[in-house]
Amino acid sequence: MKYIKKGLIVLMVCFLTGCWDDKxxxxxxxxxxxxxxxxxxxxxxxxxxxxxxxxxxxxxxxxxxxxxxxxxxxxxxxxxxxxxxxxxxxxxxxxxxxxxxxxxxxxxxxxxxxxxxxxxxxxxxxxxxxxxxxxxxxxxxxxxxxxxxxxxxxxxxxxxxxxxxxxxxxxxxxxxxxxxxxxxxxxxxxxxxxxxxxxxxxxxxxxxxxxxxxxxxxxxxxTDKQEQGVLLLQQEGKGAVIEGIWQNNTVPMWVYKNKSKLYFTEENNQLICHIKLFIEGSAEGSNLESRNIFQSSSINEIENMFEIIIKSEIENTIALAQKKYKKDIFDIASELKKQNTELYQKYGNNANEMIQNTVFDVTVSVKIRTIGVVD
Amino acid sequence: MFSENDKISIRQLQALLILDLFGTGVVTLPRQTVNVAGNDAYIAVLLGSIIMAVFTLVFTILGQRYTNKTVVEISQMLLSRPVGLLLSLGLAIKIMIGAGLELRIFCEMIGQSMLFRTPIFITALAMLLICSYVSAIGYECRARTGEILFVFVFVPFLILMFLAIFTADYSNLRPVLSHSTSDIAKGTWYTILSFQGLEFLFLVFPYLQCPKRAKKGMLQAGLIIAFFMTLITLLTIAVFGQYSVTNKLFPVLQMMDSLQLPGSFLDRQDIFMLWFWVVSIFASVSAALFFVTILFERIQQNKNKKIPARKWMLFVMVIVFLVAILPQDVASTHEYMERLKKYGGTFYILILPVVLFVIDNIKRRKQV
Structure with missing residues (x-):
């Protein structure tokens, strides 16, 4: 009986090796x-x-x-x-x-x-x-x-x-x-x-x-720029390089932090989608002769410039969905459903119609934290 | 060094109960509850599992009152001998069928993810042989095995859970409470029915070292199960979103596979979840084999010609094996499982304990 038991255990072990399916x-x-x-x-x-x-x-x-x-x-x-x-x-x-x-x-x-x-x-x-x-x-x-x-x-x-x-x-x-x-x-x-x-x-x-x-x-x-706009909206814009002209110099800004917030309100039976973008970056270049970038007034000017540029970029990206394709390719309707069920029930049932009739209010806040290693 | 009195501690019982209840139920539970309650399914699972955690007290109180008796003796005492015998036989059949169907689902799952060409009967036979060997030795052996395996299984499982916690997209859980109360109630009901294995508490008290401490232990085990079931459901919805969960047969396994370990040095980490599940199935099938043989032993009326529990093992194995291989496919297996949970589970896990508890209370009051 002992040998039968031991034999059974040995047999069991053979089945456990999975050799049937080896490759x-x-x-x-x-x-x-x-x-x-x-x-x-x-x-x-x-x-x-x-x-x-x-x-x-x-x-x-x-x-x-x-x-x-x-x-x-x-x-x-x-x-x-x-x-x-x-x-x-x-x-x-x-x-x-x-x-x-x-x-x-x-x-x-x-x-x-x-x-x-x-x-x-x-x-x-x-x-x-x-x-x-x-x-x-x-x-x-x-x-x-x-x-x-x-x-x-x-x-x-x-x-x-x-x-x-x-x-x-x-x-x-x-x-x-x-x-x-x-x-x-x-x-x-x-x-x-x-x-x-x-x-x-x-x-x-x-x-x-x-x-x-x-x-x-x-x-x-x-395009790459439009995709960049989408990534900025989705808080995945880290690494983006945005260029602007300041004092006749091309100033690139490298984005190293990107946050966005999206929320909805209703005014006069109109759905408004508020987009707030918070971007931190570093100014990566100017002109060798230009020495006045390292001043808060200059930095404020550059920040304002980039805010306008990025706002325009985001609005062009949104216009793709609203005016060119007339489809909710950014799935704004799902975001509305997650945040406000009442507004979704009122406006969100037809997502493609909703996107065409929604007013987008884009606000961008840019902070230049560094300007490289020279002033 | 180790006592061999066939008695187990409360901690061992907790480990066994958690392993028993974390069988096929938890892998498919997110899909079932999301089908009815959408992204609020985790709320339904939380409610259902807390209800069942508290419900374990019904079993515990009954067990503490009759520490040397199982449901066979208790039901005969409280409901009359023929009814008690019939109910006990019914419980044995229910446990055998449940074990067979769980084993089949496990074999299908292993076949899909690892052993594509291995026939189902080979996987089922291998598992049954191991489970029967452990069960034949006694409850103490099962308990010690379960206690050791619990640590080896839960640690990788917890690591994967932590990974899922930090990578999931919790916006998929919104809007919260967007489904009706009846939808959430349906989800709660599915959760309650997924606690198959709780009926083993009818049979476990004669094997406890300190049955008086069982209440706190069982409640703790129930709350741990409630916590993990809710967490798993919540993470599954957060990772996949409610629409994708309903399309997946085994969403928990696929969630584990979709996680990216830092450093990308490991792939197929769903193997840890599979490992956890293999141990869980081992625990629940070996429990089924053990307790059914105990039931058959205790059901026999003629004390002189009683066939001991061990000798029923082969018969029970054959029945469980046949139940495991008979269904045509995984869809019909799930259908049978749902029906068993709905009728057998509702009666033996919810109705019978309450009936026995109420009748026992009435009889005690009359005696007083």
Whole structure:
């Protein structure tokens, strides 16, 4: 009896090792970046998969020193799952999406509401794909972007991931948007959001600006300046550089602190959205001959100048939603719902109408805390 | 060095109760309550769990009055022998089915996140073998295991909770109290029903070293559970927003996965939540196996030909295993679980303790 018990315990241990589902690292193709476009033919989607080059990483070679980087694997299918299974037929290693870090969505896909919703559902539902993957949109094709990313970094494929980790929070041209946050914004605003934009240029990849979505479809894009305005509104403007002309000199201000406050009031049956921005920055330059910046009167003048500039920038950004697109792409309605349920019930039921009829009162307060190491 | 009198301390009982109640309930509770109460779901969970924390006193008072008796003897004394036997048999069946369904949900979840190709029956069998081994040794073994595992499991869980506290977007909880009282009441009801495992308190008093100190201990354990359930629900809503929570099958697990650890040196930290859940399922299934065998032992009337509890283990394992593998898919498993909670849970966790308590009070007054 004792031996039977001991035998059973040993048997139990064998079941606990999870060997049934083992997979060697070398047997997998780890896809780091994926581009999704709408396909031209009968298939719905064109997927471009960029795997990590494990052999290059192991030998310590940089992509620029090795052979020309591989292009991404391009496959077509009516779903991500079928396209990925096709990709398996092109490689000796099974495609694995568990390490996917970035997904780029092409413009044609973004213009099709049903296709976009279908893709997002598949990305969310897939048990391998993490909710932390970074999403980007492009005005061209995602395939070009993925191939350009591969040229920048063929070994790890973590170019975009590293950009957002090292640089993005200090330059205020783009905001890191992960799948989970994107889905939350879309659901909350009934299909409105702004995707960070990626573009291929002659110098390589450029990340900046935004792609505006309304009702789950592309409606337009945002320039770097407009995206900067959005980031200032969302308290993510740290690192922004704003330039103004003072005494015939270009004075750049680097923003190192950015707070914003948004609240709503009602006057004469008109909804008013008050936006208060508080910015602290440092004046980064003037003119070699100019020596009078280090005076409180000068600093006050510069602060006033930047307040006007930033106010104008914010108003231009708001005008995008109000006048150009006539859609609540900044999800002001959700903010109204969170702050004041009564006003929301009165004005917020149709968010797109609400944004067109709301009066925005923007107040900017700028404080220059430092002027560098010379006066 | 260690006594082996099959008695456990209040602290061990607290650890076991927390592990038992933190089973599948807490992983799916945010979704269920947000479906009815929206972003006010955490208020519903707070109310429901405080009510149940106080309700543990009903079990405790009954247990303290009859320290050497379980629900089998108490129900026979208070309600008549045939009714008592029938209720005890019903409780045994309810516990077995509940354990089987929890085990199935656990296996589905493990299959989805870690062991994609491993058949469900292998995972279920592995867990059942371990749980039956621990249960067959006795309650004291379960209690000591639970006490040790509690520390190893709760520390990483708390670390992840702290991370979620600092990274969540609390504006997703607004507007506060925007849902009607009836919506919040529905959410409270779902929370009350998620306290499956509380019926074990019917059976635990003969194994306590100091049953007189049970009231304070049980209330403390109940309030700890209330605090963590509310915190988990609140953080899930804050991280995902109410609209995304309703789309997720296991929102708590996915919340853990969505957290970014500082330094980005670790990924898949939902593994800590999975680890916590594995231990919790181990605690609740082993409790179910142990107490059902006790129930069957005590239900037998013929004292000369009584089959001891240990010998019922194989039979109970087979029933639990069959219940675990029979449902077609995870959706039907959840459906059966909801029905079991609604009918079985309502009767054995809410109605029966109150009925026994009231009848006992009436009889005591008559005696006086």
């Amino acid at each position: 060697e690292m070398e047997d997998r193709s780890y896809i780091i970046t994926m581009g999704i476009d709408k396909s031209d033919d009968d298939n719905k989607y064109l997927l471009t998969l960029a795997p990590a080059q494990l052999s290059a990483m192991n030998s310590g070679e940089e992509s620029s020193n090795s052979e020309a980087p591989e292009k991404g694997i391009t496959v077509k299918g009516d779903s991500i799952a079928s396209a990925v299974r096709q990709a398996d037929t092109y490689s000796s290693r099974q495609v694995y999406l568990g390490q996917l870090k970035t997904v780029v969505l092409g413009k044609e896909l973004l213009q099709q509401k049903q296709y976009l919703q279908s893709i997002l559902d598949e990305l969310e539902r897939n048990q391998d794909i993490s909710g932390k993957i970074i999403l980007l949109g492009t005005e061209g094709s995602a395939q070009e972007c993925v191939n350009a990313i591969l040229e920048e970094d063929a070994s790890t494929g973590l170019f975009i991931w590293d950009f957002y980790k090292n640089t993005a929070q200090d330059v205020a041209v783009t905001k890191k948007l992960d799948l989970e946050t994107f889905l939350r914004e879309l659901r909350q605003s009934k299909g409105n959001s702004i995707l960070p934009k990626i573009t291929t240029t002659e110098q390589g990849i450029k990340i900046g600006g935004g792609i505006a979505l309304s009702d789950y479809a592309f409606i337009g894009d945002l």
